[in-house]
Amino acid sequence: MTDSRYVIRAGELADATFDLNLTSEKAGWDWSALRILTLPAGGSVGIPGSDIEYLVLPLAGGCEVEVNSERFTLDGRESAFTDITDYLYVPRDADVTIISHEGGRFALPGAKATADLPARYCPRSEVVTTLRGAGPSSRQVNNYALGNTVETSHLLACEVLTPGGNWSSYPPHKHDEHTEVERILEEIYYYEIRPGQDEREGFALQRIYPSPGHDIDVCTEVHSGDIVIMPYGYHGPSVAAPGYDLYYLNVMAGPAEDSVWLMTDDPHHTWVRQTWEAQEVDPRLPMTPMNP
Secondary structure, eight states: OOOGGGEEOTTTTOOSSOSEEEOHHHHTSSSEEEEEEEEOTTEEEEEOOOSEEEEEEEEEEEEEEEETTEEEEEEEESOTTTOOOOEEEEOTTOOEEEEESSOEEEEEEEEEOSSOOOOEEEOGGGOEEEEESOGGGOEEEEEEESSSSOOOSSOEEEEEEEOTTOEESOSOEEOOSOBTTBOOOEEEEEEEEOOOGGGOOOOEEEEEEOBTTBOOOEEEEEOTTOEEEESSSEEEEEEEOTTOOEEEEEEEEOSOSSOOOOOEEOTTTTTHHHHGGGSOOOTTOOSSOOOO
16 A cells, blocks of 8 residues: 555645645655746736745746846746746745746746855756657657756755656665765656647656665655655656556655765666667657757
8 A cells, every 4th residue: 555645645745835835844844945936917926035945937927026126937847748948046035036927837946055146047958858668668758957058055856747657766766875876866756648639637656665674665656746755765657557658756865965866776676777778769759959
């Protein structure tokens, strides 16, 4: 039976401002956070500064962002399934106002910060885009605060696009201890499913299972707007149901100050990587334009 502590359904953490407002306290951990914001045409919202650093990451639409006395314009995108986007890094203790003239939906992946950094506009050219895996494990990964030039205190963030029927986050992996090859990273998965034929609502599946010293058991169906939190354990696969493309935003943070993503595979399944050498990448990828 799935442990429901780790599965949060769409709307369960909505408030007067956000569609989703997951704080580290609500997650029961120390570092990672995520907010999802929808604004109507001409809408705006003020967000007071706190100890959280975050990105303003357009999911659909664009916006203007005032950070203290600076103003930044984000062109955004029509959809996370069709394009990458420019975005903004917001440091801790910064008062922010987000204004969307045409309306839109925005993710604010965040982390507790321990350093003061400047606000920074990040053009789409700085997004590191890659194709990972092959065959039925093919997916596209877009890095926004992970393995690129964006400096953060503790925040890591990327998004993954998985064609319907494919397995993502595979082989299963973990990052729940600090070693030369691994970092402790609390992780949030936020899901959106591209509608299928006649705008039918789709679904995906998510698995988490125990790693040494960490007892966790999740095997659940997820829909658009759901999140799964992963404090530890082997996580994967994330399986896109045939006919329904899967998007998920990964938000990670932990105590280390080197801001790197280091993980280890479940040794029982890591051999699967070798099979990719003899397989082609799914021809449905890339879903969006990619940077060189």
